[in-house]
Amino acid sequence: MKIELASSYGFCFGVKRAIKIAENAKDAATIGPLIHNNEEINRLRQNFNVKTLEGIDELTDEKKAIIRTHGITKSDLEQLNKSGINVIDATCPFVTKPQQICEKMSNEGYDIVIFGDENHPEIKGVKSYAKGNVYVVLEEDELKNVKLNQRVAVISQTTKKIEKFMQIVSFLMLKVKEVRVFNTICNATFENQEAVDALSKRADVMIIIGGKNSSNTKQLYSIAKQNCTDSYLIENETELNKIWFNNKDLCGISAGASTPDWIIQKVIDKIENFN
Known part of the structure; x- marks a missing residue:
């Protein structure tokens, strides 16, 4: 393999x-x-x-x-x-940016819409910089019954998927007169997601390494799972199961933005020992 x-x-x-x-x-x-x-x-x-x-x-x-x-x-x-x-x-400077945008745009009278997880620490911090109305959503449906100002600023959690962010933006553009869009998804998130998407389309088994409470790691796992049924999210090498690799030709590996190289190498070493 x-x-x-x-x-x-x-x-x-x-x-x-x-x-x-x-x-x-x-x-x-x-x-x-x-x-x-x-x-x-x-x-x-x-x-x-x-x-x-x-x-x-x-x-x-x-x-x-x-x-x-x-x-x-x-x-x-x-x-x-x-x-x-x-x-x-x-x-992270990529987190400081949406904090600043949130504060500036709310000071200018805009309602703030944040695409993100309400309970994630990044979003709790970003939301706290808004002085007026602020709405945190994961789906555009959550905004259907919300009476928004006709001036809205939209930002995203740094680790979210761009496709869903675009859907929320499109919904708002049909609902209010002025929408200011700030793409605050970080470049590393884009690159890691694109890479795991490409690899998981070719792999027989995918291993995603990272904290199970990590938003960006869970996004990588979700993408991998869509393309490769045999995809697994682990925090370290002790969670590997030899059975996962039976009769597989290509094992793809990716890791979240908080996963150090030394953990990734331990996972690779153990999989090689299975071989």
Whole structure:
């Protein structure tokens, strides 16, 4: 059986930047999981004494607080800055952008529509920058009975699929007079999704590696599953099952933006041992 990696996969710019920030900070606490990968978070804790707090209310005697890649709410950031603690911002620049757009457009009187998961930390943070009406949706149907301003600004969670974003935009253009569209889906998401789509159309079995609470990893798995029935989402090599690879000719592998190379290599090594 041949093993082939997708042409684009794994750590994105924002995650690489955050990991480097955390390693250099040492002896710090992140506000929420720095990234959506438990294995990497454990490595940072063990090797660099970077612990994870669920929120700012768990801070005690920490001297340094790292803001997670997904960002935090505006009120939490303001409270942190007033606390006197050394605040180290590891928010991905691709997440900071929709925060800024949300604040600017709501200040100008636009209703804000966000394509994303209401409970995702990135969206909680972005939404907090809106001063007026803000609606978080996953489907255009959710907007059918909403009385929107005739001026609407639309943004997306950075890890969502462009096709669905376009559907929501098209719906709004038929519903209101003015729609300002900001494509805030990051390039790494585009590239990883296109790569897994192409590979999964040729593969007999697909392995997607990443945190099961990671939005971008789940999107990769969803795309792979559409093209290749035998697609599996795993966090590490211990979840692999030898039976998955019986009578397969091509195993495709991709990984979410928060998945480090060392985890990917362990998965490849174990699959090669199955061979």
